[in-house]
Structure formats: structure tokens, C-alpha cells
Amino acid sequence: MASTDDPLLLLRQSIAAGSQIIPTTSADSSEEAPLSKATHLVFTHPTRIAVPIDAPTRFTSTEGKAVDVRSIYFAWLNRDFAIPEYNAVATKLNEEMAGAAAVHMFAFVERLVLFTFLEGAQEESEFIKPLPGDKDAAAGTGAAAAGASLKAAPAVPGRAGKGTLDPRLAQIYSGERRMGDRNTVLRGIKPTDFSHVRKLAAPFLTRKPGGPPLAGGVGASATIPLNQKPARRPDPIILLSPSASSLLRMSNAKAFLEGGRYTPPDHNSSSTMLHISRLLKDIDPSRPMRFILVEGPEQFKPEYWNRVVAVFTTGQAWQFKNYRWSNPSELFKHVLGIYLGWRGEQPPEAVRVFGHRVLACSVEKWRDPGQPGAETSRWRDREVVEAIWKGIEANMRAKGWRKDAAPVAI
Template sequence: MAATTAGLPPDPLLLLKQSIAKGSPPIPTTDPDPSNQAESNVATTYATHLIFNLDSPQDGPQHIAIPMSQETRFVSAAYGRAMELRSVFYCWEKRDMQTADYIRSVQLLNQDLKKAGRDYTVTNIQFAEKLDLVSWLQGEITDHESLYVKSLDDNKEARVEAKDAAKQAAGDADVEMRDAAMDDGKRREEEERLRLIYAAERKMGDHNTVLRGVKIQDFSGIRKYSTIFLGKAKNAPNAAQAQANTTTLTNNPALRPPVKPASGRRPEPIILLSSSFSSLLRMPNIKSFLAEGVYTPLESSTEAPNILHISRPLRTIYPGHATRFIMVDDPSNFRPDYWNRVVAVFTTGQTWQFKNYKWQNPAELFSHALGVYVGWKGEVVPDTVKGWGRQVMSVQIDKGSNRWRDREVVEDIWSQIEARMRAMGWGK
């Protein structure tokens, strides 16, 4: 494709593309006439023109000088305007730069322009637009595939009108009034031709249509289903089990705040479990482990209530009486005074477990309650657990079928919990 159309001004963007394809990049210069021996190959700071050296089969070698301030067909969506040749050429020169380096170089260049007393700057072309521009200049995409380069055919009529307006302003009597002389038959033929062109155009969507589609979606009807998916109710085989499963911490009498000693009711300590699927101990198997001393492997379909009770005699806390512990894995419904009753926290070493806790920092959390990490025997303890120090105990259970070893691990856990409770003042 020729860089110029007969009688029309040269297209700087197309000239740049052709010169890149021929391996003859344009030369920055301070004078549009190469015969004046002006300084060429100057820095972008001082250059005022780009000289394109092209070979035409009809006219032979051509030297076309384009002002660097001339606007191109590359229209930036970020700035809402056409980019001048200076910014486009500088973007091409820095095409291999990383984004941060390119932005920094534009800033430094504009500082140099200001120091040199220039009244123009170079525009920082955004990453997506820069990628589109470089791909177009290298010939990897066409006008119709580019999101930011306006088609030359779309601009042809506007450029002809601009040329005619310039001639008319200069008093040229040979201005061709094509539209005025066009008869109805020719006009209809032209409109039909344009209609066929528009029908074959590739429809390009904007940011909103690409991400969200052209149809506005109404999701207000989903609200009525939110309680089903986000609530704490779980399916149960019968109504009694369903009622037990939907019992929350706030309406369960076992989680009332500590009452006065005169009432005769002792506050019940709380043990928090991890809800992570990587945890070996969760609500379905914690009771058999801590109460019976036997580890039961978890099954994906196993359902369990969201609150459990385990009674355990503590010799140094309440001698002669069993202490009832409360097991939960979600403290989102805790009242402030419940946190004073938390005595142990089972963890997998993942800090996201503590995002709804009163103490989200592990160091602060385990200064108030004992941390317990339970892993497989022979596996390495996570570095996060090791980094929490002596406030978190690490125990390991056998992977095999020798479940008689579990009771020894359980007794060790209860011993540490009792020691921590004694240090916290329980039983006094």
C-alpha cells in the first residue's frame, strides 16, 4: 500500500510502518529539507521532523519530511485523542523496554524537553495501547484488527474534506464540490456501497461489553437463596438432627457468659477447631479422638453439628468433677466474653484461620490459649508452626492401623490443656 493517496497528504503512521518493514527507519532531524545539511539523527529532545526515505517504482527515491507534532491515526482511549508522531515514534523506539522503565524514560525525556525550553512533551502510551501499536507497526495485525489505529479508509473522506477546506480558505477556484454535484441515483449507489461495507465490519466491544456482555443481568432474585447457601443450617436425616445441627452459639445455653458462683454453675471452657479441609481433626471426628482416644479418618460426605460437648475430669482444676468442654469451628457468633473461655486452638499452621478471631495475630492468640498442631507421624512440621514457638504444641499420629498409639497422644494433649487452664486461673 502506498503511503500517500493521490492528492492527499502523506499518512505518517503508514510511512512509519512501511519504513520499518523495509528496514529503513526514519531519521530525526531539525530541518525538513535534507539538502540543507541540517543536523540529522538528533535526539528526540531536539528533533522537529522525521525524514522517511522511500523508493517508489514510479517516482524513484523519495524523501518525505513529516513534523513530529503531526497527529496520527493512532487514537488513545486513555487520553481520548489522537497521538502525535513524536509520541508514536518514541514508543516504537522503546518497544523492548519494560513498562516501568518506559514510563520512567518518558518522564526523564519530558524533563529534558522542559529544560531545553520546548513547548511540547511526549505522551506515555498505556501498556495495552503500546502493545497494540507495536503489533500494528510490525504488521502482525491489520487496521481492522487494531483497537486503536483508525482505518485509513475511514479517514480518507475526512482528509479529502480537510484538503478541500484548506484550498477554499486559500481562494483556490478548482475546489471540487462532489456532494453537491452528485445526483440521487449516484447518492443511492454510494449509500448502498457504504451499507455493504458497514455490514462486513468486525464489531468491537468496549470494556463493559467484553467483561459483562451486552445484556444487563439482574441478580436480585439470588438474595432469597442466600440464606440457604450462606446460613449455618445443614441437611440432616431427620428433623431432630436438623434442629441440633442448626443450633448456633448465640442461642445455645451452654455458651452463656460465666455466671456468678452463687448460681452454682461453672463456666465451660471452649476449644476452637480449624475448618480447613487439610486439618486431620474436624467436627466429625474430634469427639472420638479426644473423648475415646481413637483417630477416625475423615470422609468427604461426613456431616456433623457445628457444636459439640466433651466431658473430661481434670484433677487439678475441679477435683472430683468432670469439666464439660465446648467444641466449635466457627467463632463468628461469639460474644466478647466467650473469648475469655477459649483454652485451646487446634490449627494447621494457616493464618487465615484466625481472620474472624478476637486475636488475629498468632503470637497474641497463643498467649491467651494453647495452640495444638496435629500432623502425621514422619511428616515435617510446617515452618509457621515452628515459628510460633513453645506456645504451640506439635503432636503426630500414626498413619497406619495401630490406633492404640492414639491414646498416648490424646493424654499428652489433655495434659497440656490442663496445665494452660491452671496457668489461666481456672478452678480458683
């Protein structure tokens, strides 16, 4: 077959020139017909040539069979389709031809080689047989070049532009197979659309439940820090009674609850907040928990009430006026109540009405340290403190306090 009549070359030249390619029902016709009924493929460049549409070409499949003109042309028409879409339209065309003929369904590698050849990016391939004339000419040229290289070894510029290259290496390099660009080699000629990945990534571009979403949403350029630290557990809060008759005030709470020794309060103290530490083994045995002590909720934010673990009270109702739950019965359903009085004295009637929701504790009456035997009675203070912390710890575990988390509601 002459090179001018080769269907692959004719199709390649027509694609390069942008000329018309017409499937027809006869060699003399110029009226376009469907591929399922066409018998010839008419090329208009460089001259009008009609090729039988069922004629085999130099392109061979992986099974070693020659692929016909109709299959080559049909694959080029549907070059923008992915493999599943291409197989679907090829199956539909085969059904239209009802067994009279069948187009070859190209594999991915076959399509890649075919399209790079038709686009002029590749000359030779294991799937494309060379023309007989080109093969002989190439053999003669190679023998002549080999003989010439043995007789004389002229200096050949190196490929990198540095120094000279051995003629025999130049001959080897000239026979290298030309490769396509990264699009044709890695992904074929159709660019891949990754826009669907945005929907899949949306759940990962927002913060954990309970946190605000990232600024700008999915489409913004917000980034998630690689070493984002976990949220710190908030400090629990204990409310003291602001009553002047209360045995436990800001001035002596630290010495009593942290040191285990009761001293009378200093009513001249102006402190409004206090921090104490206590190790609660059933909640976090590895580190002490820090507690915040305040006498009133005036500076509270609404979410602070979920951190309140105990309320010291004298039974006076006015203490709860500004609380989230101003009714004492309702308050002590959510928070542990604690009453601290003198040993040997009955708690007030208001405290007894609250029942088991208020833990009643008693300490030895204070005596001047200068009096004989005053210090011997203070050893009971630590026993009372341990009972108070035991009640607080049990209430915290029941409300959901954990080693690394606090309750979201009480």
C-alpha cells in the first residue's frame, strides 16, 4: 500500500489540516451517512480519496488483530469520552449494525497510542506497523549511518549543549521513542475534572461539633492547623455564701478546703475570686483539678452555670436571688448544696427542709489558740474537709465530669 493511500496517514493529515472527513454509502457519493450504514470513508485532503470503511489498518490491537478504519475513525470522534462512556456509545453502534460489523473497543493504552499518533506527537509504536517502504528505507539509512560512523567519527554536539557526543550514541539517541507530555502519558488527552472532590472534602473543612465553622466555608482559603491542640477542660466552680454569718468565706476557704484546717473568716477581706487545687482520683488521677471559688454569680456568663459543682449556703433565701435557679429546691436538683455549721448545733430549719440535696457538715467551735487544749480539737477539720470533697467528687462524676471533658449541661 502506498503511503498516500494509507488510512492512518490520511486520517492524520486530515486532522492536521482540519479538512472534512465524510462517511458515505459509496465511493462516488459525497453525502454523509451514519457510521452504522456507511461503506466508505472519504478524505478530502490532500486529494479526494475514498477508503473502504471496513478496510484493515496498520494499527494492531493487544490481541494482534488489525483494527479497521471504522473503529479508528469512531474512536477519534469520541476521543473526549472516558473509557466507560466510550464503551457505551461503541456498544450502541454495534447494536445498530446488528452483527453486520462491529467496532473495536479500545483499551486505555491503545487509545493513548492511537491519539498521540493521530495528533502527530508520536511516529512509531508497538501497536502501529511501519509501512513496507519506510521499513526498508530505515534499514538502509541505519546501515549507511553505521558504516559512516565506523569510518569517520565527526564531532556531534551533545544533547545538553556541552562538549561533543560519540556518533554511535547519537545514532542510538536518534532511535529513541518519543514520549508524550504529562497529560497524554498520565491521564490521556482528556483533562480530569476533580470538582466533585470539594463535596467529599466539605465535612473535613469544618470544625468539630459544637465549634464554629471555618471562616469562608469550603470555598475559602482557610486552613486547619496541623498541630491543633485539643480543647482544654474548663475549671469547675464553687459558689460560697456571701452572708456575714457564713463560717466559710473567701478569706479562710483556701486554708480549710485545701489545707484541712479551719480558721475564722476575715470580714475585712476584699478578695472576689480564689483558686484552689484538689486531686480527685476517680475523675483524673494524674493531675490535680483547679477549682474557682466566688461568692456570687454577678460576672457569670450563661455557660458558666454548667461548671458549678457546689454551693455553700446558710439557708438564707436571698442568697439565690441572682442565681440561674432562684428557687432553692430547684437549684439543689442541679447542684450539690453544702452547709457548714458548728459541731453540737442543729442546722437551720431552712437547711433541713432541703433534705438530702444539701450536705450538712459541722466543725469544732473555734477557740483562741492561746487557751489550753485549743489546738487538740482541730484535728477533726481534715475529716470534715474529706467528707465535703467526697460529696463534690461523687456529684461531679454523676454530672459527667471526666478526665478531659466537662458536662455541656447540668
